[in-house]
Amino acid sequence: MGKLVVSLDNVVIKEVPITKDRTTLGRRPYNDIVIDNLAVSGEHAVMLAVGHDVFIEDLNSTNGTYINGKAIKKQLLVHNDTVEIGKYRIKYLIDEVPDYEKTMVLRPGFNPANPVTIPPPVHSMLPASIKVLNGGAAGREVLLTKAVTTVGKPGVQVASIAKRPTGYVLSHVEGVSHPTVNGSQIGEGVISLKNGDIIDLAGTQMQFIQG
Numbered sequence: 001m002g003k004l005v006v007s008l009d010n011v012v013i014k015e016v017p018i019t020k021d022r023t024t025l026g027r028r029p030y031n032d033i034v035i036d037n038l039a040v041s042g043e044h045a046v047m048l049a050v051g052h053d054v055f056i057e058d059l060n061s062t063n064g065t066y067i068n069g070k071a072i073k074k075q076l077l078v079h080n081d082t083v084e085i086g087k088y089r090i091k092y093l094i095d096e097v098p099d100y101e102k103t104m105v106l107r108p109g110f111n112p113a114n115p116v117t118i119p120p121p122v123h124s125m126l127p128a129s130i131k132v133l134n135g136g137a138a139g140r141e142v143l144l145t146k147a148v149t150t151v152g153k154p155g156v157q158v159a160s161i162a163k164r165p166t167g168y169v170l171s172h173v174e175g176v177s178h179p180t181v182n183g184s185q186i187g188e189g190v191i192s193l194k195n196g197d198i199i200d201l202a203g204t205q206m207q208f209i210q211g
Helices: none
Strands: 003-008 011-017 022-026 045-050 053-058 065-067 070-072 074-076 082-085 088-093 103-105 116-118 128-132 141-143 148-153 157-164 167-174 190-192 198-201 204-210
Touching (some): 053 167, 074 148, 074 157, 074 167, 157 198
Antiparallel strands (some): 003 088, 045 053, 053 074, 065 070, 065 082, 198 204
């Protein structure tokens, strides 16, 4: 699933594999990841594993939780994200899981020690954006160029759209009610987006456009 690499002043302190649904982080000794520093709250943040995805949620900590320099409440982690808590840096790394099987070519004089492999096809990601369909911002279009784009109204309802090698996925981040895609409410995990999907988030309708 992945692991967390904890470092201080560019020196790696520990590596923690994510093996549980909940991995807690804080100053108290009962946390899964204990960081004994006054800048870290007793119960600072929690990593939530949902399927193959991992979210990080700040537990109303005193000094906050940051990802790549930006304060967050809850966010889907992507490979190489750096979580910043005080002076500590926690890098999230995904275990390599090949999404293809290498094809082995057998030829006369084939040597098993030196198999010939066919490289996987290169998939090009089509550019994507979301277009606001109603309200004062109707017609506004936002390009999805970042690894994770957060949309919605903080404190009311927030979702994130993550860019992956296989496409774009939507996940719920904050709010009592979850957003809907084409009229169906999404759950706690992620949902793949396809061209033309209508997202309803905090009363705002947006269309996902790709291609």
